[in-house]
Amino acid sequence: xxxxxxxxxxxxxxxxxxxxxxxxxxxxxxxxxxxxxxxxxxxxxxxxxxxxxxxxxxxxxxxxxxxxxxxxxxxxxxxxxxxxxxxxxxxxxxxxxxxxxxxxxxxxxxxxxxxxxxxxxxxxxxxxxxxxxxxxxxxxxxxxxxxxxxxxxxxxxxxxxxxxxxxxxxxxxxxxxxxxxxxxxxxxxxxxxxxxxxxxxxxxxxxxxxxxxxxxxxxxxxxxxxxxxxxxxxxxxxxxxxxxxxxxxxxxxxxxxxxxxxxxxxxxxxxxxxxxxxxxxxxxxxxxxxxxxxxxxxxxxxxxxxxxxxxxxxxxxxxxxxxxxxxxxxxxxxxxxxxxxxxxxxxx
Amino acid sequence: xxxxxxxxxxxxxxxxxxxxxxxxxxxxxxxxxxxxxxxxxxxxxxxxxxxxxxxxxxxxxxxxxxxxxxxxxxxxxxx
Numbered sequence: 001x002x003x004x005x006x007x008x009x010x011x012x013x014x015x016x017x018x019x020x021x022x023x024x025x026x027x028x029x030x031x032x033x034x035x036x037x038x039x040x041x042x043x044x045x046x047x048x049x050x051x052x053x054x055x056x057x058x059x060x061x062x063x064x065x066x067x068x069x070x071x072x073x074x075x076x077x078x079x080x081x082x083x084x085x086x087x088x089x090x091x092x093x094x095x096x097x098x099x100x101x102x103x104x105x106x107x108x109x110x111x112x113x114x115x116x117x118x119x120x121x122x123x124x125x126x127x128x129x130x131x132x133x134x135x136x137x138x139x140x141x142x143x144x145x146x147x148x149x150x151x152x153x154x155x156x157x158x159x160x161x162x163x164x165x166x167x168x169x170x171x172x173x174x175x176x177x178x179x180x181x182x183x184x185x186x187x188x189x190x191x192x193x194x195x196x197x198x199x200x201x202x203x204x205x206x207x208x209x210x211x212x213x214x215x216x217x218x219x220x221x222x223x224x225x226x227x228x229x230x231x232x233x234x235x236x237x238x239x240x241x242x243x244x245x246x247x248x249x250x251x252x253x254x255x256x257x258x259x260x261x262x263x264x265x266x267x268x269x270x271x272x273x274x275x276x277x278x279x280x281x282x283x284x285x286x287x288x289x290x291x292x293x294x295x296x297x298x299x300x301x302x303x304x305x306x307x308x309x310x311x312x313x314x315x316x317x318x319x320x321x322x323x324x325x326x327x328x329x330x331x332x333x334x335x336x337x338x339x340x341x342x343x344x345x346x347x348x
Numbered sequence: 349x350x351x352x353x354x355x356x357x358x359x360x361x362x363x364x365x366x367x368x369x370x371x372x373x374x375x376x377x378x379x380x381x382x383x384x385x386x387x388x389x390x391x392x393x394x395x396x397x398x399x400x401x402x403x404x405x406x407x408x409x410x411x412x413x414x415x416x417x418x419x420x421x422x423x424x425x426x427x
Contacts, residue, residue: 220384263389
């Protein structure tokens with residue numbers, strides 16, 4: 001394999017200041033720490049205080065990724081989010097402006113929890129095509145702003161956050177080169193994960209029930225699809241690269257639920273020590289989940305340079321996908337709010 | 349015990365950690381302390397191991413081991 005590639009050179013993440021523990025949730029809703037921990041593996045999540053929105057998180061994560069790469073310029077910004085600041089315009093140009101990146105191309109990619117993998121593939125392709133020589137790819141979401149405050153299930157699962165990487169043009173032989181992607185969708189199951197209202201369909205049909213602006217998902221079917229889709233995508237990509245599955249050192253899967261991560265690991269025959277897990281401390285942060293897991297793992301030394309790494313995501317759409325790289329040497333700042341990596345939670 | 353029930357019992361024990369002594373035909377998944385996610389995990393395991401196609405919502409808390417054996421056998425599987 002040879003040729004131009006996008007190479008990972010910077011990594012950073014940011015969490016908003018309000019930490020919500022399971023006990024905090026139990027004081028507001030009919031739930032307990034034990035109920036949440038055994039069903040999700042999540043012990044705490046961070047949410048935005050009033051006044052902060054997706055762009056604020058994206059700017060901070062983006063600045064940290066740029067610092068990690070030792071640069072203050074890129075010539076492309078792709079933001080993965082499904083909670084943009086506004087329906088129009090996209091949030092990416094504002095983020096680029098606030099980061100002082102100049103008049104670069106900047107746009108949003110919406111693929112819910114697969115958003116980061118899709119955005120990474122988009123930026124990587126633009127670099128390989130020669131349209132850009134470097135890129136900032138950010139996954140940022142503030143799902144706390146679209147959850148039903150009375151819904152104990154979604155409030156236990158989702159947290160806010162942003163994670164970002166910097167890519168530059170290089171060669172496929174370099175450590176950190178993005179070696180391949182597998183992307184897919186199935187719109188026939190769009191109703192499994194949805195915010196029904198708030199878009200053109202409801203406005204055009206004159207439908208507007210207040211609760212329909214809240215996020216909903218059908219847990220069981222989502223669970224099954226998440227496990228099978230992330231497994232099949234990872235398997236397909238490994239095969240495309242001639243990587244025997246046992247040669248994969250780290251799987252950084254979308255941090256949806258510990259039981260999904262364990263099931264994906266078991267489908268792929270990967271032992272638990274190869275699974276990167278940080279959802280116990282940040283919850284499911286949607287498009288931010290994969291880069292935030294990378295930040296935590298890189299900072300804690302849980303992922304090392306040269307390790308064969310698969311990133312995979314699954315989310316509303318349905319959408320799913322995977323990306324592969326040999327992890328590079330990076331300098332990464334720890335996530336604010338997480339003083340030290342805690343023990344990971346495993347339930348099986 | 350039918351071959352399917354034996355297989356199902358084995359999967360409940362090995363894959364979901366249910367104590368073998370508690371498993372009997374008339375017991376429900378609720379009484380085996382399996383929550384809704386455990387039931388979708390069980391559905392996926394049964395489909396994979398027994399080559400059937402149980403739908404996502406078919407196993408509920410009230411469903412018994414005997415009901416499940418019936419559902420599997422209705423798809424022509426005798427294990």
